[in-house]
Amino acid sequence: MFTSVLIANRGEIAVRIAATVRARGLRSVAVYTDPDAGSPHVAAADVAVHVDDYLDGAAIVEAGLRAGAQAVHPGYGFLAENAAFARAVTDAGLTWIGPPAAAIETMGDKISAKAAVAPAGVPLVPGSSEKGLTDAELADAAREVGFPVLLKPSAGGGGKGMHVVEREADLADAITAARREARGSFGDDTLLLERYVTDPRHVEIQVLADAHGAVVHLGERECSLQRRHQKVVEEAPSAVLDEKQRDAMGRAAVDAALACGYVGAGTVEFVTDADASEFYFLEMNTRLQVEHPVTEEVVRVRGQRIDLVGEQLRIAAGEPLGYDQDDVTLSGHAVEVRLYAEDPARGFLPTGGRILALEWPGNTRVDAGVAAGSEVGSSYDPMLAKIIASGPDRLVALDRLDAALAGTTVLGVGTNLAWLRGLLADADVRAGRLDTGLIGRRPTPDQTVPADVVVAAALDGLLRLPDGGETGDPFDRLGGWRLGGEPAPARWTLVPVGVERPEPIDVAVRGRPEDATVTIADGEPRPASARRDAAGLVVTVDGLTRHYRTATRADGVTWLGRDGAAWALRERERLAAARTAGGAGDGAVTSPMPGTVTVVEVEPGQHVEAGQRLVVVEAMKMEHVLTAPIAGVVTELPAQAGATVALDAPLVTVTPQSDTEAGE
Incomplete structure (x- = not known):
């Protein structure tokens, strides 16, 4: 039996x-690199050991021994x-909390995995899964299977x-x-090729196997809501499976686990x-899955909730499961979303920065790896947290999750939070009509800053000025003092940050924050007021009071958040200076x-x-x-293969042919 566990993640x-x-x-040991020295996972452990690289297995083992x-x-x-x-790990005399290395090898390669489960009668997608296929052989296989086809690395997973x-023509x-x-x-x-199932659903089965030959499945998770083959929303149970289908898929998953001598927690994935x-x-994913919380929320073993990490610890310690398939039941419904540092409006590109403010919803399960002040860089996966809600049925779980997302605030880093709320409200999602292409068919999110947010930003700026923009000296007033007339309005030009084509927004404010009139561009003046309370900024405009x-x-960029959405705005003068320095064209x-x-595919x-x-x-x-x-012609090429680059770093400049000829 072990009493101390190193967490290699x-x-x-x-x-x-x-x-x-x-x-x-038990005692927990964390490992961390320099960027993660102050991360929540370090604080959560009893002991923490520095390593240079999370993927350096030898260093991880040495850290555990130390x-x-x-x-x-x-x-x-x-x-x-791996x-x-x-x-x-085992050669060093440590207990491995995972399946046998042989099972990892078999199931870690999609080609050998198919060869292992086929004799057990597990149904396979038509395709070509021979080892070492050349590009020409892959092309021949594609023509034989028929388009569309799916190319997949034989090793690894995660959609990469x-x-x-x-x-x-695109092959x-x-x-x-x-x-x-x-x-x-x-x-x-190494690649394999399969027939691509049109409008597919992605359903997976959680299995547990002990070292004494017992294997059970814990029902299914539906993971069909994906972007670029990466899961975004997961739920349990599936919205489509009935008991007969669940039993058939569960038995196939158990057969797959038995076929490779599996021990521990694993997931068998089906299309x-x-x-x-x-x-x-x-x-078969030979590990704990990101989406395991939804299984924990709905599975009962002899009426009790299950802790999948706890089961992994018991199995690794040599304990038998102590229950069989008849002891496993499902209760209610659970849905999980992955909160990513990414921009859905720009093709889900990763974002980054320091988290300036963070608020999680109450009465909701949140598995988070960041805190206020955390720096989100490009070295690691962009997932910040998972937010999970459950209920007696699917619609209640979805409603509770939406409320939880509305009560979440992340400022300082662009995220997919508001986009997730829109996805959960989609009519097809609500009805359970899911497939892996649904997200790709949805329109690009609107990046327009709502009028109430513009008003809030202007009044927030006013509140941050000394005495709300008013001083004892009329010549120092923000709006400017006029002889024989009222002060001119305070004016800002605000520019959205983090959008592809930012449009400046002109705002004029008369009065003090508690009794102001705000005009956006050439619009009508709007009576508005603002004050601060313990929770943040309270703004009333158009008769509606909202909290931000x-x-x-x-650098002067102001973030505002409400109802799960967040916006970043910068005053125009600062933006203009930054653009001049950047020399964009x-x-x-x-x-x-x-x-x-x-x-780098071009030359000067x-x-x-x-x-x-x-x-x-890549990031x-x-x-x-x-x-x-x-x-045109490549006239500047600062990009170099292998070089690290920052957001908006210049990579290539293309000059129209006529311009280059004119300069000769």
Whole structure:
């Protein structure tokens, strides 16, 4: 039996595991890198050990031995599905809280996984899963299976390197990109190809297996709401499965676990058609899943809630499950959303920055890996937290989750929070008509700043001035003193921050904050008032009173949040100075996110066409291809493969051909 557990991970899952370790009277050991020295997962542990790299398995094992750990829990991520790391842990005399290394190897490769489960009768998607297929062989297989097809890395998961190819003309580029992404993410560019199931649902089964041959499943989770093959919303149970379908899929998952000699907590993933009348094995994740909380919220074992991390600890300690399939029941419904540092209006590109203000909803489960003051960079996954709500049925759970999101505030870092509220309100989502392409069909979010937020920003600025913009000296008044007349209005030009094409907003304010008139652009004057209370800013405009949280960065950018949404605004003068320093132009290509340049496809002096690929930037496991905005010649190329770049860093400048000729 072990009494001390090293958690080989970071963020919300490390905090989550530490809570169960402590609840069971065990000692927890965290590891951290320099950027994470003040992170919540460090504070949650009893002991913390510095490492240079979370993916350095040898350093992690050495840290555990140095801290006196007796077991290692990998959480999820790269090390959790790394058979070599599992062996290194056990070779060091530590207990591995996970499946056997052989099972990780078998199921960690999609090709060998299919070969393992096929004899057990687990249904497979039609396709080609031979090892070592060349690009030409993949193309032949695609033509045989028929388009659309899905390219997938044989190693790894998480949607990285997956490409849906609708037509043969796009296949060569997709194979090249998939191999590059697979090689970068998993060190293995082996690909497999499958028939792409149109309008598919993604349903997975949670299994538990002990070292004594017992295996049970804990029902299903529906994970069909995805963007770029990354899950965003998960729920349990599925909105479509009936008891017969659940039993069939559950038995297939148990068979898959038995086929590879599985021990521990794992997830068998399936793709289904719209009504789940057919389902096919996708892969087995040999670890705890990000979405495990929804299973914990609805599963009862002999009437008691289940703690999946606690079950992992028991199994690793050699204990039998102590229950069978008949003891497992489902009660109610649970839905989870993943809160990401990303911008849905810009293709879900990662964002970043320091969290200036943070407020979680009450009476709601939140698994978070950040706190106020946390710095969100580009080195790690952009997920900040998971927010989970449950209820007696699906609609109640959705309503409670929406209320929880409305009560959440994150200022300082752009997130998908407001977008999640819109997604949950979608008619198809409410009705349970889900498929993995639903998010891709939704319109791009509107980036317009609501009028009430503009008013609030102006009045917030007024409140921050000495004496609300009024002083004893009439010449010092904000609006300007006029002989024989009332003061001129205070004027601001506010510019939204973090949007692609920001439009300046002119605002004029007369009066004091508690009794003002606000005019936006050429609109009608609006009576308004503002005051501060313990919770933040209270503004009344157009007869409606709203509450806002506010925070101002050192560079003058002001953040305002309400009802789960947040906006960042900057005064125009500061923005103009920043733009002048940046030297932007029509042919300037800048980094849309902080990250690393992985590919540079052009050279100085090269002629390019509009839309031609120039540079690939990667951040938080996401690639973004930058293309030429105009036709012309590459006149500046500061981008270098392997270089780290900041948000809006200049990468390439394309000058129109006529301009370059004129300068000769």
